Amino acid sequence: MPIEIHRIDDRLIHGQVVVGWGQPLGIGLLVMVDDDVAASEWEQELYRMGVPPEMDVRFESVADAVRHYPDHTADPRRGMLITGDIETMERLVAGLASGTIREVNLGGVHHRAGRSQRMRYVFLTPDEELALRGMAGRGVSIVARDVPSARPVPLADVLAGRGEG
Amino acid sequence: MSSGRDAAGGAGDTGAGRAVARAIVAGHGDVAAGLVSAVAQITGRGDVFLPLSNRELSADDLERVLRDLVETTGVRVIFTDLPAGSCTIAARRLLRGRPDLVLVTGANVAALLDFVFHGEHQLPDEQAAGHAADKGRASVLVVAGSAAPAAGGMPDRSRGGGDAH
Numbered sequence: 001m002p003i004e005i006h007r008i009d010d011r012l013i014h015g016q017v018v019v020g021w022g023q024p025l026g027i028g029l030l031v032m033v034d035d036d037v038a039a040s041e042w043e044q045e046l047y048r049m050g051v052p053p054e055m056d057v058r059f060e061s062v063a064d065a066v067r068h069y070p071d072h073t074a075d076p077r078r079g080m081l082i083t084g085d086i087e088t089m090e091r092l093v094a095g096l097a098s099g100t101i102r103e104v105n106l107g108g109v110h111h112r113a114g115r116s117q118r119m120r121y122v123f124l125t126p127d128e129e130l131a132l133r134g135m136a137g138r139g140v141s142i143v144a145r146d147v148p149s150a151r152p153v154p155l156a157d158v159l160a161g162r163g164e165g
Numbered sequence: 166m167s168s169g170r171d172a173a174g175g176a177g178d179t180g181a182g183r184a185v186a187r188a189i190v191a192g193h194g195d196v197a198a199g200l201v202s203a204v205a206q207i208t209g210r211g212d213v214f215l216p217l218s219n220r221e222l223s224a225d226d227l228e229r230v231l232r233d234l235v236e237t238t239g240v241r242v243i244f245t246d247l248p249a250g251s252c253t254i255a256a257r258r259l260l261r262g263r264p265d266l267v268l269v270t271g272a273n274v275a276a277l278l279d280f281v282f283h284g285e286h287q288l289p290d291e292q293a294a295g296h297a298a299d300k301g302r303a304s305v306l307v308v309a310g311s312a313a314p315a316a317g318g319m320p321d322r323s324r325g326g327g328d329a330h
Contacts, residue, residue, distance in 0.1 A: 011224045014251035050249035110223030
């Protein structure tokens with residue numbers, strides 16, 4: 001089954017992901033792509049405890065996620081793939097065949113030094129903006145949407161500051 | 166108080182410069198402020214808790230704010246709303262290497278009330294936290310509706326309230 005949603009969220013596993021999206025979409029498989037978490041048993045255990053028992057979670061590096069992507073899509077459960085930053089999603093998109101990931105959900109990229117605010121929950125550095133434009137240039141639809149009930153905001157509107165107009 | 170950015174200096178300060186807070190309550194949206202408000206309304210002891218919202222905070226910022234609160238106030242107990250939430254993840258990061266800290270997740274009003282009354286001068290805060298968790302868990306009940314009573318089974322209050330004064 002195709003992965004239902006590819007999300008960038010710097011909180012990784014948290015309420016919006018597990019409950020806000022996970023429940024209405026019936027997510028049964030959560031793939032967290034993060035090189036640091038994939039290398040740390042302690043980090044994995046930390047996030048695993050936040051996942052309900054009916055949801056399976058896999059922790060993968062970008063390289064493993066590229067290699068295992070066909071396995072994830074072959075899984076009969078509805079899937080969600082999440083990265084903690086734009087750069088990781090960009091590497092994943094670049095590692096997969098063109099058109100494999102058609103849409104990326106900008107779910108939470110919060111304030112940090114060097115970032116400027118574009119939406120209530122989206123702050124970007126110039127490099128992150130370039131990375132998003134790069135993915136869009138490869139045919140990936142980038143849409144900001146923190147929760148399912150929110151209006152999807154296309155990347156052009158996010159970058160133009162029209163996301164919450 | 167609802168924003169994590171202005172969390173320090175909340176309900177735990179009496180205004181006379183003496184911090185009396187014994188626990189942090191952290192959660193989504195305004196739930197922490199709401200829970201503390203309920204405790205204050207019921208007992209007048211909202212000052213026992215420091216409310217903290219995760220609203221618009223990155224995982225790193227939330228952990229930093231929470232760590233600052235713990236270090237500046239000396240509280241050793243953290244209540245959070247959702248086991249899968251970012252507040253819980255941040256709190257669990259703080260707990261690593263800190264055996265003096267205690268986390269209670271899934272907190273509700275009953276748990277906080279119990280902490281107020283069964284902690285101070287009776288139990289060390291970490292034990293009071295365990296007691297509060299038991300109380301909060303036990304307070305979640307399902308009460309089914311029942312069939313309407315047979316005629317004559319209830320006092321007739323339609324003519325001025327019966328014997329209620």
